[in-house]
Amino acid sequence: MTQILSKRREQTRARLLDAAHEVFGEVGMDAASVEMICERAGFTRGAFYSNFESKEDLLLALITQLARQKLDEIAARVDTLDPDGPVDLPAFVRRAMGPPDGDRIGLQLGSEIRSQALRDARLGAAYLAWQTEMSARITGIVTHVASVFDLRLRLPAEEIAQVLIDVSDETCVRGVLEGRTDAEVNAQHNARIERLVSALVDA
The missing domain is CATH 1.10.357.10 (Tetracycline Repressor, domain 2)
Incomplete structure (x- = not known):
C-alpha cells in the first residue's frame, strides 16, 4: 500500500512540475498562481500543498x-x-x-x-x-x-x-x-x- 501511495505521489508531483513548466513559461513567475498550475495539472490546491510548500x-x-x-x-x-x-x-x-x-x-x-x-x-x-x-x-x-x-x-x-x-x-x-x-x-x-x-x- 505504501509503495502504491508513493508511486501516486510521484506521479502527482511530476504532473504539477510539468504544468508549472508550461504556466511559468507562458505567463511568467509573478503572474502564475497556484490555482493556474493546479488547473493545468488537473489537481486541487490540497494536492499542490501536499507536495510543495509554496x-x-x-x-x-x-x-x-x-x-x-x-x-x-x-x-x-x-x-x-x-x-x-x-x-x-x-x-x-x-x-x-x-x-x-x-x-x-x-x-x-x-x-x-x-x-x-x-x-x-x-x-x-x-x-x-x-x-x-x-x-x-x-x-x-x-x-x-x-x-x-x-x-x-x-x-x-x-x-x-x-x-x-x-x-x-x-x-x-x-x-x-x-x-x-x-x-x-x-x-x-x-x-x-x-x-x-x-x-x-x-x-
Missing part, C-alpha cells in the same frame, strides 16, 4: 529537474560517439548544447528563473547550484571527448564548459527577444557554437 519551492524543484534532464541528454549524446571513427566536433557540441526545436517555453522559463534568482536569495543559491552542476558535468564531457579523440584544448576544460553554457544561453534568449523564428534561433546558435569550438579546440 510556488517558490516548486520552482526550486523545477530548476533541479530541468538541469538533470539537460545533463542526461548531453551524456546520452556522448555515448553515441564512436571512439574509433571520425568526429564532427562542432556538430556534436551544437547538438549537445542547443535547445530542443520549438522549446520557447523552456527559453522563457530559463529567463524567468534568472530574473527571480536575482531578487530571491534562496532561488539565487539554487540557480548557482544548478549552473555549477551543469558546468561540472560539461567539463567532464569536454575532458572525456578530448581524451578519446586526442584533441588539444586551448583553455582549461572547465573554462570551455562555462563559455559554451554562456554563449548558448545568451544566443537563444537574444534570438527570442529579437522575435526570430525557431529555425532562425537554432541556425544562429549552431553557427556561433561551431565558431566557438573551432577557436577553443585543436583537432
Whole structure:
C-alpha cells in the first residue's frame, strides 16, 4: 500500500512540475498562481500543498529537474560517439548544447528563473547550484571527448564548459527577444557554437 501511495505521489508531483513548466513559461513567475498550475495539472490546491510548500519551492524543484534532464541528454549524446571513427566536433557540441526545436517555453522559463534568482536569495543559491552542476558535468564531457579523440584544448576544460553554457544561453534568449523564428534561433546558435569550438579546440 505504501509503495502504491508513493508511486501516486510521484506521479502527482511530476504532473504539477510539468504544468508549472508550461504556466511559468507562458505567463511568467509573478503572474502564475497556484490555482493556474493546479488547473493545468488537473489537481486541487490540497494536492499542490501536499507536495510543495509554496510556488517558490516548486520552482526550486523545477530548476533541479530541468538541469538533470539537460545533463542526461548531453551524456546520452556522448555515448553515441564512436571512439574509433571520425568526429564532427562542432556538430556534436551544437547538438549537445542547443535547445530542443520549438522549446520557447523552456527559453522563457530559463529567463524567468534568472530574473527571480536575482531578487530571491534562496532561488539565487539554487540557480548557482544548478549552473555549477551543469558546468561540472560539461567539463567532464569536454575532458572525456578530448581524451578519446586526442584533441588539444586551448583553455582549461572547465573554462570551455562555462563559455559554451554562456554563449548558448545568451544566443537563444537574444534570438527570442529579437522575435526570430525557431529555425532562425537554432541556425544562429549552431553557427556561433561551431565558431566557438573551432577557436577553443585543436583537432
